[in-house]
Amino acid sequence: xxxxxxxxxxxxxxxxxxxxxxxxxxxxxxxxxxxxxxxxxxxxxxxxxxxxxxxxxxxxxxxxxxxxxxxxxxxxxxxxxxxxxxxxxxxxxxxxxxxxxxxxxxxxxxxxxxxxxxxxxxxxxxxxxxxxxxxxxxxxxxxxxxxxxxxxxxxxxxxxxxxxxxxxxxxxxxxxxxxxxxxxxxxxxxxxxxxxxxxxxxxxxxxxxxxxxxxxxxxxxxxxxxxxxxxxxxxxxxxxxxxxxxxxxxxxxxxxxxxxxxx
Amino acid sequence: xxxxxxxxxxxxxxxxxxxxxxxxxxxxxxxxxxxxxxxxxxxxxxxxxxxxxxxxxxxxxxxxxxxxxxxxxxxxxxxxxxxxxxxxxxxxxxxxxxxxxxxxxxxxxxxxxxxxxxxxxxxxxxxxxxxxxxxxxxxxxxxxxxxxxxxxxxxxxxxxxxxxxxxxxxxxxxxxxxxxxxxxxxxxxxxxxxxxxxxxxxxxxxxxxxxxxxxxxxxxxxxxxxxxxxxxxxxxxxxxxxxxxxxxxxxxxxxxxxxxxxx
DNA sequence: CCTCGACCTGCACGTTACGTGATAGCCAAG
DNA sequence: CTTGGCTATCACGTAACGTGCAGGTCGAGG
Numbered sequence: 001x002x003x004x005x006x007x008x009x010x011x012x013x014x015x016x017x018x019x020x021x022x023x024x025x026x027x028x029x030x031x032x033x034x035x036x037x038x039x040x041x042x043x044x045x046x047x048x049x050x051x052x053x054x055x056x057x058x059x060x061x062x063x064x065x066x067x068x069x070x071x072x073x074x075x076x077x078x079x080x081x082x083x084x085x086x087x088x089x090x091x092x093x094x095x096x097x098x099x100x101x102x103x104x105x106x107x108x109x110x111x112x113x114x115x116x117x118x119x120x121x122x123x124x125x126x127x128x129x130x131x132x133x134x135x136x137x138x139x140x141x142x143x144x145x146x147x148x149x150x151x152x153x154x155x156x157x158x159x160x161x162x163x164x165x166x167x168x169x170x171x172x173x174x175x176x177x178x179x180x181x182x183x184x185x186x187x188x189x190x191x192x193x194x195x196x197x198x199x200x201x202x203x204x205x206x207x208x209x210x211x212x213x214x215x216x217x218x219x220x221x222x223x224x225x226x227x228x229x230x231x232x233x234x235x236x237x238x239x240x241x242x243x244x245x246x247x248x249x250x251x252x253x254x255x256x257x258x259x260x261x262x263x
Numbered sequence: 264x265x266x267x268x269x270x271x272x273x274x275x276x277x278x279x280x281x282x283x284x285x286x287x288x289x290x291x292x293x294x295x296x297x298x299x300x301x302x303x304x305x306x307x308x309x310x311x312x313x314x315x316x317x318x319x320x321x322x323x324x325x326x327x328x329x330x331x332x333x334x335x336x337x338x339x340x341x342x343x344x345x346x347x348x349x350x351x352x353x354x355x356x357x358x359x360x361x362x363x364x365x366x367x368x369x370x371x372x373x374x375x376x377x378x379x380x381x382x383x384x385x386x387x388x389x390x391x392x393x394x395x396x397x398x399x400x401x402x403x404x405x406x407x408x409x410x411x412x413x414x415x416x417x418x419x420x421x422x423x424x425x426x427x428x429x430x431x432x433x434x435x436x437x438x439x440x441x442x443x444x445x446x447x448x449x450x451x452x453x454x455x456x457x458x459x460x461x462x463x464x465x466x467x468x469x470x471x472x473x474x475x476x477x478x479x480x481x482x483x484x485x486x487x488x489x490x491x492x493x494x495x496x497x498x499x500x501x502x503x504x505x506x507x508x509x510x511x512x513x514x515x516x517x518x519x520x521x522x523x524x525x526x
Numbered sequence: 527c528c529t530c531g532a533c534c535t536g537c538a539c540g541t542t543a544c545g546t547g548a549t550a551g552c553c554a555a556g
Numbered sequence: 557c558t559t560g561g562c563t564a565t566c567a568c569g570t571a572a573c574g575t576g577c578a579g580g581t582c583g584a585g586g
Contacts, residue, residue, distance in 0.1 A: 008562080008563080009562090009563075009564095010561095010562065010563080019544080019545080020563095021543095021544065021545065021546085022543085022544065022545095024544095024564090024565090025543065025544060029543090040551080040552055040553090040563080040564090041551085041552090041563075041564060041565090042552085042562090042563060042564080043563085043564090058364060058368075061360075061361075061364070065542075065543090066542080066543070066544095067542090076475070076476060077475065077476075079416065080375075080416065080420065081372070081375060081416040081419070084368055084371055084372055084375075085372070087368055088365060088368050088369070088372075091361050091364055091365050091368070092365070094361055095358060095361045095362065095365070097324075098324075098354050098357055098358045098361070099358065101321060101324070101354055102351060102354050102355070102358070105321075105347055105350055105351050105354070106351070108347055109344075109347055109348070109351070112343075112344060112347075153342065153343065153344040156344070157343065212339070212340065213339060213340075271533080271534080272533090272534075273532095273533065273534080282573080282574080283534095284572095284573065284574065284575085285572085285573065285574095287535095287536090287573095288572065288573060292572090303534080303535090303580080303581060303582090304534080304535060304536090304580085304581090305533090305534060305535080305581085306534085306535095328571075328572090329571080329572070330571090527586105528585100528586085529584100529585090529586085530583105530584090530585085530586100531582100531583100531584095532581100532582090532583095533580105533581080533582080533583105534579100534580075534581070534582095535578100535579080535580065535581090536577105536578095536579090536580105537576105537577085537578090538575100538576095538577090539574105539575090539576090539577105540573105540574075540575075540576095541572100541573090541574075541575095542571095542572095542573095542574100543570100543571095543572105544569105544570090544571095545568105545569075545570075545571105546567100546568085546569075546570095547567090547568090547569095548565105548566085548567085548568100549564100549565090549566090550563100550564080550565085550566105551562105551563075551564070551565100552561100552562080552563070552564095553560100553561090553562080553563100554559105554560095554561095554562105555558105555559090555560090556557100556558090556559085556560105
C-alpha cells in the first residue's frame, strides 16, 4: 500500500504541523499553491507540494520572510540541491549562534556561582576554620535543591561590599540576640529583635527578587523550622550563643502566630 | 575608566543591536521601561536595564511573545539564576531541533546523491566496463563544480524508470546521429537532429528546474564547447560513432548562429 | 547669540504573517 | 434528509515592530 500521493488541506497541515490558515495564506500569496483544485474547489496538494512546504518551513525557521522564501523557491534556475546545501549552511550558522548564546549564559552562570562562593567565604569569615568549611560545604551542596538555590543566589547577586555589610549586620544582630537568650520568647525585647530579623529578610529579598511579596505566616513558620532542623544552620546560629537556634525558632513561631495569622 | 553605567536610547540600541523603535516599543508595553526619565524626557537606561534587555533578546530569539517574556521577567519571585538555567534548557532544545533538521537535510542530500549514482549506473549500462567506470568517475567527480552539479542533480531527481527512458532516448538519438556523420553540419538532416537535441535538453531542464528559460545563444555555444573540451563527454559521444563529438559540436554552433543569434 | 546637525520626544499610520470568526458549499453516514 | 465534518471565501483583528513626521534638546562652531 503506497502512501496516497495527494493531500487535502487538512491532511497536509496535520502532516506538517502548521495551521490550515497558514496554508491558505501561502496559497493567497502564491508561496505554495496546491498543484490543482478539485472540481468542488478543494485544494489538492501533491507529494511535491509537501516537499516544498518542508523547504518553506525550514526557511521560516531561519527567520526568512515569506517574500524572501518565495524568491528563493520560485527563482529562475532554482536548484533543489543547491538550496538544500544552502539551508544546511544557514542552519549551521544558526546553530553556532545558539551555541554562542549558550556559552554566554554559561559564563554568566559560572560568574554567579563564583561570586556566590566568594561571598560565602566572606560570610564565614572569622569563624573557626573547620566549622566554617563544614557549613560552607553544606550550603554549597544545597545548590540544586530548589528551595535553597535562590537563597544562595541572593549572595551571588551581591557585590563583595554588600556581602561584607550583610555579614556585619548579621554579626551585630546575632550578638544582640545572644543577649536576650535568657528572656521569654514572648518578651518585648525578643519580639522586637524578631521583627527586625523578619524585616531584614524582607528587605533583602525585596531588593533582589522582582515583585517579592512580604514573608507570610507559612513562610515564617518554615524559617522557624529550618532554623533547628537544618543541622548546619542550627550550628551556625548556636555559634553566636548556646541554644540560640532553638530560641529564635520558637520566637519566630510566636511572632508569626501573633502578627501574621490568616485573617 | 569604568564604563559609564547609564545609556541613552541610542547607545543602548547600538549596544544591543536592536532598533530604537524596538526599545520604544518595549517601553510602551512596559516590557522594559528605562530606570528613569531625565528632566528633558530622555530615557535613561542603567546597566541593569541592559542586562534585562539581554534576557529579553534571548527569549525573543526563542520565539517567545513579548507578553510571555513580560510575564517571565516580571513574575513575582522572579529568579535570575533559575531563568538563566531555563534559557539554557530552551536553547539546548532549539539546538536539538536544528540538529534534527540538519540530519533530515543530510538524509535528503544523501538520498539524492545515491539516486544520482544509481541513475548514472543506468546511464552507462551496456557500455564496456572500463570506459563506463572511467566516465562515471569523471562525472561524479564533477559534483562540487557548480556548472555540472545541477546537471547531475537532474539525474538525481529522476526515478529509475525515467532514467531508463532517458538513456533509451539518448541511445536512439545518438544512433540516429551516427548515421549523418558524413553529411555537412549545415545539412537539413543534421540540423533537424540538432534541433531535436536542443529541444530535448530544454524539456529536460524545464521539467526539473522551476521557471527555466529556454537555452539561449550563449548557453548553446557552451554546450558545443563542452562536447569536445570535456574529455569524458567527448569520449562518451565518440562511443556512438567516431568523430561524433566534434561533428555535433560544430553542428550545434552552426544551429545557434543560425537560429539563436541575438536580435 | 544664533545656528546646525545629531539626538531625542511622541504620534500615527503601514506592514507582515498569520489568528479568528462568520457564512456557506460539499459529502458520506445514519 | 438531516447531521457532522470537512472545505471555501471573505473580512476584520493582532503582534511586533517599520516608517515617516513634526517638533524639542544639546553641545560645537561661526
